[in-house]
Amino acid sequence: MVDLPSPVAALAQAILAGERAALARAITLAESRRADHREQARALIQHLLPRTGGAIRVGITGVPGVGKSTAIDALGSYLTAKGHKVAVLAVDPSSSRTGGSILGDKTRMARLAVDPNAYIRPSPSSGTLGGVAARTRETMLLCEAAGFDVVLVETVGVGQSETAVADLTDFFLVLMLPNAGDELQGIKKGIIELADMIAVNKADGAGATPARAAAAQYQAALHILAPSSALWSAPVVTISGLTGEGLDALWTKIEDHRARHEAKGLVAERRHRQDVKWMWAMVEDRLQAKLRQDPDLKARTPALEAAVAAGTLAPTVAAEDIAQALGL
Incomplete structure (x- = not known):
């Protein structure tokens, strides 16, 4: 470990x-944009790195209104009870206009919010591609170092950019609604291809029969x-975040996936690939920061943007100008 x-x-x-x-303080440090905080966060994570990696990392996404927070509250409570x-x-999601976000997940996960064996950390996506906060990876490592053996990453929603969660986790769970007809048309093929399992939520009461029908369609x-x-082969299950029905079968399949892939060394292999992607993502982040903060670039980009918007300068020429200023 480093000094x-x-x-x-x-x-x-x-x-x-x-x-x-x-x-909580460490995660705030990792999320800070201040240069001194970032330096401290890097040193802290490097120091803690040998104590990380022991958790099962599950990414959870789904269409709007599918009940992600309710399902996660139920699943998390089921796991802490075990x-x-x-x-x-x-x-x-952060507002594209104001940059603000609601950060209301603790109010939507009432049981986990007061569970001593659970920790909820809402954080704004800040416009990050993939619906995953820029520092989610670092937050995950800090949680593992603190002794959490299951990490659930809830993403903003289903869409092409949300596939980035697959580069964070060991298992990718997609939650869907019972009315499969229209949903099946609207879901992105890329999401389904990445899914390690589909769970049809709200399979309780009158929703049980439509949920089973939807599950059959998704399986097909x-x-x-x-x-x-x-x-x-990705299975399809039915669950109820409201009653907890089906969560035992869902978790058994996640553990089965883990056992099969760990026995072949594939969990470690996948994480090694993710770490390399993380490295390059951090490089791209630094380049973006330089674009935003370099005084010479900040002085010249308004004129370039105005010329491109006016149609007097080709975007390719303007991009080349900025690249040369960056030394690229």
């Missing part, structure tokens, strides 16, 4: 001791696609 400044070293020890307040420590990283759709792994 740390005293305050950061104390924070690391508190995280390893499972102190929730310390974990003795797990569960971290929920709930990414809220999955048969058309080649499985992502020779070890695994």
